[in-house]
Amino acid sequence: MGLVVYNTFSRRKEPFEPVAAGRVSIYVCGPTVYDLPHLGHARAAVAFDVIRRTFRALGYDVTYVMNITDVDDKIITRANEEGRSPFAVADEYTRAYQASMARVGVLPPDIAPRATGHIIEMVALVEQLIGTGAAYPVEGGDVYFSVRSFGKYGELSNRSLDDMRAGERVEPDPRKRDPMDFALWKGAKPGEPSWPSPWGPGRPGWHLECSAMSMKYLGESFDVHGGGQDLIFPHHENERAQSEAVTTAPFVRFWLHNGFVTINEEKMSKSLKNFVSLDDVLAQYPAPAVRMLLVAAHYRSPIDFSPDGLDEAGAMWQRFSTFARNATDALDAAPEIDDGRPLSFEADFFAALEDDFNTPSAVAVLFELVNAGNVLVEQVEAGGDPRLLRAHLATFSKMAGVLGLDPLTQWPAEESGAEIVGSLVESLLEMRERAREARDFETADLIRERLVKAGVVVEDRPGGPRWRIKR
RNA sequence: GGCGGUGUGGCCGAGUGGUUAGGCAGAGGUUUGCAAAACCUCGCACCCCGGUUCAAUUCCGGGCGCCGCCUCCA
Missing domain, CATH: 3.40.50.620 (HUPs)
Structure with missing residues (x-):
């Protein structure tokens, strides 16, 4: 090409x-x-x-x-x-x-x-x-x-x-x-x-x-x-x-x-x-969402700025970062093997970029990888072979990095006091777990609702709860 | 007026002469104590009018709409 x-x-x-x-x-x-x-x-x-x-x-x-x-x-x-x-x-x-x-x-x-x-x-x-x-x-x-x-x-x-x-x-x-x-x-x-x-x-x-x-x-x-x-x-x-x-x-x-x-x-x-x-935009929207908005359109096209557009870009970014995290968690529990085989996504991705830096097409390839990767996450969580997922995650990280949108290596928490917030959330989740064990779902749900109101999304997983901040 | 670009499904947004873009939102389902996340299924889009072609959203001509540059501006 x-x-x-x-x-x-x-x-x-x-x-x-x-x-x-x-x-x-x-x-x-x-x-x-x-x-x-x-x-x-x-x-x-x-x-x-x-x-x-x-x-x-x-x-x-x-x-x-x-x-x-x-x-x-x-x-x-x-x-x-x-x-x-x-x-x-x-x-x-x-x-x-x-x-x-x-x-x-x-x-x-x-x-x-x-x-x-x-x-x-x-x-x-x-x-x-x-x-x-x-x-x-x-x-x-x-x-x-x-x-x-x-x-x-x-x-x-x-x-x-x-x-x-x-x-x-x-x-x-x-x-x-x-x-x-x-x-x-x-x-x-x-x-x-x-x-x-x-x-x-x-x-x-x-x-x-x-x-x-x-x-x-x-x-x-x-x-x-x-x-x-x-x-x-x-x-x-x-x-x-x-x-x-x-x-x-x-x-x-x-x-x-x-x-x-x-x-x-x-x-x-x-x-x-x-x-x-x-800076005004960044005060209201996460930086990766802003970057996603910019990368999801071709560089020569106009981009109309709107809150809806930024929200959508933020949702796209969430899908990226959620996959990276789910895959990482699944792999943490799996043996360290990597067969190093290149995935076809990579060829498609670079073919898109080689065509006058077609980032929208490149992003589409990433979503296709995420979709395939999410299926693999469930398989690995069920005890399946981790090699293919590991290859997917590595490829995803590499390609997303070319767009400056790699959840694994970029975008450290900007929030000041993030650690304090983290420990508070952990404490609340611990109490919620006790309530859940006691089948006191009323209390458990109340805690979760309060967290959601504060912008914290809770996911109950087989291995315990997980949380993330959503804006 | 000169020059350049553009018109795609509810929205964003690629692309192609006949074969699935992708995402967001929405609907139904699986899973879950309920959620979240994830997965499966669904909507059969291409401004208008001609032409070329077996076949045009994709090529050609015309029209209409929108945007930008022609002054400092990413």
């Missing part, structure tokens, strides 16, 4: 072939840190986290870079509103972003470069662009990129400069040669953070950092560049223009873009003020 990936550039699926055999270099546009991350950020982070894990599972040596944009108009605006330094704002929300993403199981990138740490590289890039005639400085310390100088401008987003001119909405800056020219470097205004440059003190334009940092860490040509669909134009178009105007080499082989999270069928975004912060 082999991996096939949808490339925004060609607008079709293509067989994946990396620049260097066996290795994959990935650059994903990270957040501009001026506010708390919302569900949309989580969607992008999880989408590319799964993509990254898939590459790894397929045997590639992966280098994964996600930047932090920590100098930007909005950060400055926010800092001014709050009367503090832009650096403090950026630092606060960088931490918030990293912490929130970790909560939904996103692995930290191999490299997480910050724009402000790469001013030298960016200035050098601008100098080279001026040298080739692709950029020009103007009065006021700004430097612009000349889109007309780059013949391939518009190829990525599939639009022509002439068509776009019709859509001009703001009156063009008279200093620009073409209205579509964009700023590589912005001359400093009073009160703004700035760095010295040949064109006077200033700061980098938004697109510049990604060109400078991706090429620094991954080379002039790398394999995968990712981000939200809203970044295709102008951000990625401009990045490509800047980069290739200097190197003349193909900047990126595969452009991947994730779909949006919507609310009431409308894009979630800061400007529409309809966003839900990730």
Whole structure:
């Protein structure tokens, strides 16, 4: 089979072939840190986290870079509103972003470069662009990129400069040669953070950092560049223009873009003020449910956010985690034998992921395994051969882990005081067992009802009761 | 207006030229002191109109609906 990936550039699926055999270099546009991350950020982070894990599972040596944009108009605006330094704002929300993403199981990138740490590289890039005639400085310390100088401008987003001119909405800056020219470097205004440059003190334009940092860490040509669909134009178009105007080499082989999270069928975004912060969602729903919601749809499709959707995703997750636990318990009582035979589920699972990271199909395979596995659990509990179940559980763990949804290795109890709660539940269950032994079911049921009310589900098993927290 | 995407059973959501997606919810059953969990069974879906074909939800053409980008945005 082999991996096939949808490339925004060609607008079709293509067989994946990396620049260097066996290795994959990935650059994903990270957040501009001026506010708390919302569900949309989580969607992008999880989408590319799964993509990254898939590459790894397929045997590639992966280098994964996600930047932090920590100098930007909005950060400055926010800092001014709050009367503090832009650096403090950026630092606060960088931490918030990293912490929130970790909560939904996103692995930290191999490299997480910050724009402000790469001013030298960016200035050098601008100098080279001026040298080739692709950029020009103007009065006021700004430097612009000349889109007309780059013949391939518009190829990525599939639009022509002439068509776009019709859509001009703001009156063009008279200093620009073409209205579509964009700023590589912005001359400093009073009160703004700035760095010295040949064109006077200033700061980098938004697109510049990604060109400078991706090429620094991954080379002039790398394999995968990712981000939200809203970044295709102008951000990625401009990045490509800047980069290739200097190197003349193909900047990126595969452009991947994730779909949006919507609310009431409308894009979630800061400007529409309809966003839900990730932390707010996590305060009400378990993290694995949130991740399940994101993984149960294809990464290029929109996902509509709703409480019902999260509840359903939570139910799906419950089925995963219940199986893992039931299987583990059944196997604990069984002899340690493993015949190491690969199951057909594994081939189906990876075939799904190799088709443009089709996580919904992959999830379906996991459910099929869970179903077969649950049947085996009962057989093993009845004294049957544990080998097949052991293989199922191991395979399940491995595959679910590729999606970042392995109940066995992830999602430790976040609740503070979990141990205390645990011992209290155990005590109550002990009393309930005594009541049950005395056939005092009234008392036994009362205890169980109270526990259920508190969010604890009790399961009576042949070997004694078992409980779990349900939200 | 330009460009891109999309329309699947109550809901979410894959996919395919003729053969079971999967899940959630719901109904019945097995099991259980009762539950929970699990298992079994059930609903015969593919926006509309043409066309190609022995056969189309799947291909082609047209139409309608919805979403996104074209300005900062994951």
